Amino acid sequence: SLPDFPRRVAVLGATGSIGASALKVMARHPDLFRVTALAGGRNGTLLAEQCARLKPRIVGVLDEQTRRDFLARLPAGYAPEVLVGPEAFTALASLDDVDVVLSSIVGAAGFAPTLAAARAGRMICLANKESLVLGGHIIRSACHASGAVILPVDSEHNALFQGLMGHGSDDEIARLILTASGGPFRGCDASALKGVTREQALAHPNWSMGAKISIDSATLMNKGLEVIEACHLYGLPVSMVHVVVHPQSIIHSLVEYVDGSQLAHLGMPDMQVPIAHCLAFPRRIEVDVPRLDLARVGSLTFEEPDLAAFPCLRLAREAFDAGPSHPVVLNAANEVAVAAFLDGRMGFADIPATIGNALDRHQPMDVSTPEAVLGLDRAVREEIRHALWPDADSCLSLSKPR
Ligand code: NAD
Ligand code: MG
Known part of the structure; x- marks a missing residue:
């Protein structure tokens, strides 16, 4: 069951790209969301700015130095409880006065907090795909036992979630089709990829994201992790999860049913859209993102992923099967x-x-x-x-x- 409004929210990874987008979404709807807890890794300055605005009751940071930076920048008269260390994130994921946990830490560090939220029966808005890649089976069974619900923030999985609403039984699904932008090196062959620089790899054509996921997008490992994420979220074998390259990033993914219908989700490439869908689910709330104008986009194109130049996608599929x-x-x-x-x-x-x-x-x-x-x-x-x-x-x- 989903919590009522206003929802009390904990944002883990508040200082990151997803965290900042989520705070923007919630700032537009103060009647619907209360920020109870915020946690960031090592950016005490940004976290203090966020906390000065939102006044969460409790805050988490990764180390003592960040705690000091954070405390030094707080406005007078506001003194939240501060937890320090990796355990802080796990603790914030299972607070009694939190209904919704946004899991938006990057990397395997997101696994333990996501599992804690699952065990505590929370509504989990999941951006941290790595936690499902590490232990999707463990997180799913914790959700079953506690009644926790996972809402997928990742734009492709959010698109699939919307495309999967309203069918009869699971055997009506023919396959899921994840779209991939192809990243900054789409069209390059293996030899051209050898000399690419950090700066070139970080410059994603359509999305503005944290450094790690930007590199993952350039290698196509991001899509590989997303294939595994989709298998866990929707209980499907890897053979039913396909990938098509779609450089415009307007179609976020598609569900194909046995009658041949494909349901696509379209939208501007801005993470505020899937974040808002998750945080407010099942409500639809207004988001400050330019409207999609298909006539201006002009054309949507598609191509096969190049697995020879980008072996990470194949490695991920094989790893899930193994x-x-x-x-x-x-x-x-x-x-x-x-x-x-x-x-x-x-x-x-x-x-x-x-x-x-x-x-x-x-x-x-x-x-x-x-x-x-x-x-x-x-x-x-x-x-x-x-x-x-x-x-x-x-x-x-x-x-x-x-
Ligand atoms: P980011 O690097 O911008 O932010 C990461 C956040 O996690 C920061 O708040 C950082 O302080 C915190 N953090 C980093 N290491 C930590 C640790 N060891 N312990 C605790 N906190 C730590 O990353 P992002 O782009 O916001 O991505 C976050 C997650 O969301 C990733 O799993 C990513 O795959 C996923 N995701 C991101 C996007 C996107 O558009 N950025 C889209 C889909 C999914
Ligand atoms: Mg994605």
Whole structure:
């Protein structure tokens, strides 16, 4: 069951791209949403600005330094409770006075808080796709047990969610079709990709996003993670989830039924649209985004993804089929490789190579508990880090959240 309005909301990852868009959506509808809790990684300045406006009762940050930066910038007379460390995010995900958790941390760090929200029976607006890639089976069963509901923020999955409303039974679905923009290197062949720079890879043609997902979009790993996300959300085999490249990013995805009908979701490429759909579901609320004018867009085009130039999509599909531990390896190797690329320690083409090697070395294992998932995640990171940064002492130095 869904909570009544006004909904009391916790935003995990408030200082990120999704978090900031969600705060914009809620600011337009103060009658519908109360921000009870905000959490950000290491940007105490931005978090303090957000909190000065919204006055959440409780706040989470990743470390002591951020806590100090944050406290130093608060207006007089406002003193929220502040939790520090990774556990803060888990705690904020299961507060008694929160109805809705927006899970918008980036990366595997989103897994534990998302699971906490699932166990606590919350309405979860899920942007953090990595948590389903790591342990979709664990999160789904926690939702079943507690009555928690997941609403997909990821634009493709939100489009599918809307396209899936109102059919009879699951065997009426023929397949899901995820659209992909193709990223900044669409049309490049494998040799052209070797020399691309960090700046070129970060410049997404249609969406403005955080650094990690921007690189994932350039390698097509983002689409690979989204295929896995769709399999978990909708309980379908990977063979029923297809991908088509659609450079204009106007159609966000399609559902094909057995009668041949395909239902598409269209909209401007702005994350406020799916965020608003999730936060207010089942209501529709107004959002400050330019209207889609198809006559101005002119033409919508489609093409097959180039799996030879962008092997990450194929690696992700194979990892999901290979069993529940392979996607954990895929994700961990990808996160380390993306961090290394952003750090100038690895070329663009080394990203899929690193992930492919990690998957080749992996022996399937039991990951039915969160501890096993997180243990494998850590082991894979350590191993790859060791090869890349032989003298660094901890893989933690690799993640540099804002
Ligand atoms: P971002 O990098 O802009 O923001 C990430 C947020 O997480 C920040 O608030 C940061 O402080 C926090 N954070 C980072 N590491 C952390 C850690 N270890 N512990 C706690 N907090 C940490 O990322 P984003 O683009 O907003 O993406 C967030 C998530 O949403 C990702 O999983 C991404 O795949 C997904 N998503 C994003 C978009 C988009 O348009 N940006 C679209 C669909 C899905
Ligand atoms: Mg997406």
